[in-house]
Amino acid sequence: MDETTHSQRGTAPAAPWTAPVAGGPLRGDVSLPGSKSLTNRELVLAALTDNPSTIRLPLHSRDSALMIAGLRALGVGIDEVAPADGAAPNPYGPDLRITPAPMHGDVRVDCGLAGTVMRFLPPLAALAVGPVTIDGDPYARKRPMHAIIRALVDLGVDVTDDGGGAMPFAFTGTGSVRGGRLSIDASASSQFVSGLLLSAPRFDEGLHLTHVGERLPSMPHIEMTVEALRARGVRVDEPSVGEWVVHSGPIAARDVTIEPDLSNAAPFAVAALVAGGTVRIRTWPTATTQVGADLETLLPLWGASVVRDGDDLVVDGGVGIRGGASVPGLELDLSRGGELAPALVALAALADGPSVVTGIGHLRGHETDRLAALAAEINRSGGAVQELDDGLRIEPAPLHGGPWAAYEDHRMATAGAIVGLVVDGVAVDDIGSTAKTLPQFPELWAELVATGTASSSPSSEG
Known part of the structure; x- marks a missing residue:
């Protein structure tokens, strides 16, 4: 090796x-400090609401910094704020105030080595207007991305890549994604499922997602995604194991506190x-x-x-x-x-x-x-x-x-x-x-x- x-x-x-x-x-x-998995899910959901949200005790690390930078590049407002009155300060960094805004393209999103960024941001960025390039560290170009790229294509997004199912790849967002029925093989990572579910409420037809692979690792991370969506008022049905129906609709603004x-x-x-x-x-x-x-x-x-x-x-x-x-x-x-x-x-x-x-x-x-x-x-x-x-x-x-x-x-x-x-x-x-x-x-x-x-x-x- x-x-x-x-x-x-x-x-x-x-x-x-x-x-x-x-x-x-x-x-x-x-x-x-706070959970990376929870911090980056809540950042994505807060960016897709109609009103500001506050994330208390978030993680401040390279992975969360890359997620913040990617969202800011797309036009989302993210500000560091002091703790609310009476709340204990976070010894590891400030709280975050996320203010949604119309998302625009003409950006390159740097995913570093962060799986949550490279799998969560492309479906969200497809809702922006204009060209978007997704790339990351040299080794990140070896990480599995085919399921997300194929999913975007099947949802009507015109993706350009080298055919290898990996970064870098690019697309031009039109401000909307059709949604509807979609099958993917998420055997390589549960993040493929979570990335699509997180943005699905904003798809025109929501999303009826079915996993068709032999295995689905890290199921608790998908459960985390579903719970985060439901906590913001999104209807998510699970008709069977490996099948999710996310209904189109608003995502509620919410102040959340991140677990360690x-x-x-x-x-x-x-x-x-x-x-x-x-x-x-x-x-x-x-x-x-x-x-x-x-x-x-x-x-x-x-x-x-x-x-x-x-x-x-x-x-x-x-x-x-x-x-x-x-x-x-x-x-x-x-x-x-x-x-x-x-x-x-x-x-x-x-x-x-x-x-x-x-x-x-x-x-x-x-x-x-x-x-x-x-x-x-x-x-x-x-x-x-x-x-x-x-x-x-x-x-x-x-x-x-x-x-x-x-x-x-x-x-x-x-x-x-x-x-x-x-x-x-x-x-x-x-x-x-x-x-x-x-x-x-x-x-x-x-x-x-x-x-x-x-x-x-x-x-x-x-």
């Missing part, structure tokens, strides 16, 4: 970041099992469509105690792998939430028995080919990981320090940090890639690891 990961973000590559080793059991207390990003909580929660001790994650929602909530049931499979304490979630890893705990190998189907796979595969690489993680074949089309990347980096560190058609087989093996490539992928970078808790000298080449969804990761991670006591020397193998 290509290990060249230096910046496609326009900055010179930084020196490798050596993951801090845990000196003892953790006593961590982590507050995370539970997928970004994964490395912090896993850290309790690796280093031992407890990690408290603040303001864990009692009900959510975020797939990160599955950590509550997944981590106990490895022996963690996971309990709610007031508004928080507390993960207790006991003595942890670092302290000699026996952590079993497992067979897991992560088709519901493949974005949790990098953190859990890193944990499995440190376990005592073999693990098989399936339901994640679609991760080959994420920010990088995550299956190949995880296998390459763990194996380079002394591990034994084999790629399967739909997942990975991880055999226990002693790990050692050395270079760890992030492949411009935030979750590959955090997987290296997890291994580095108990393996001295793991040097992540691009920790800055975490800015995609969690710019504060290096600081938050250092603060967490610093809570460990220095009562004994760390292990150097898994």
Whole structure:
């Protein structure tokens, strides 16, 4: 696999970041910024209303910045505002006020590596008037886009591309999209479904969308989209599994508060099992469509105690792998939430028995080919990981320090940090890639690891 990961973000590559080793059991207390998935869905919906909306506690990261820039380029007003009277300030950035406006073309939308931007904005931009070009980072041109391009064509949008079903592509919006019946294969990403559903209320005939592929990964993300639409007064019917009917009509303006990003909580929660001790994650929602909530049931499979304490979630890893705990190998189907796979595969690489993680074949089309990347980096560190058609087989093996490539992928970078808790000298080449969804990761991670006591020397193998 290509290990060249230096910046496609326009900055010179930084020196490798050596993951801090845990000196003892953790006593961590982590507050995370808002969900990327929720922030970018609410931005799109707010842009399609008839009146202003406010998004409180949004995520401020590269992915959300790209979404904001794309909407602003199309004519949507987005302003940073102070918290409402009596509301606690967001330590990670200001609230956002979104003011809809007639959308215009003559723009190039830069999607970076953000799947939500490249899949959510084209259907919305087709409602603008004038030419629009959709493009992104060099690697983003390898990410699956055929389903969205084909869908736009089937909906009457005149799309120009090179025939490869990928970025860059262009079209000239007429101010409306016909809508109606549409079939797509969303096997490569649930974002194809969400991207079409989000703009569907503004289509002339709404949208009757049917998924015709063999599988549909990450269903909770589609549930998140449907719930966000219904919360804004949109009628969405689900006649059968893989079928959605979005009725044409207005999208209500609404002030929303974004939940913390539970997928970004994964490395912090896993850290309790690796280093031992407890990690408290603040303001864990009692009900959510975020797939990160599955950590509550997944981590106990490895022996963690996971309990709610007031508004928080507390993960207790006991003595942890670092302290000699026996952590079993497992067979897991992560088709519901493949974005949790990098953190859990890193944990499995440190376990005592073999693990098989399936339901994640679609991760080959994420920010990088995550299956190949995880296998390459763990194996380079002394591990034994084999790629399967739909997942990975991880055999226990002693790990050692050395270079760890992030492949411009935030979750590959955090997987290296997890291994580095108990393996001295793991040097992540691009920790800055975490800015995609969690710019504060290096600081938050250092603060967490610093809570460990220095009562004994760390292990150097898994």
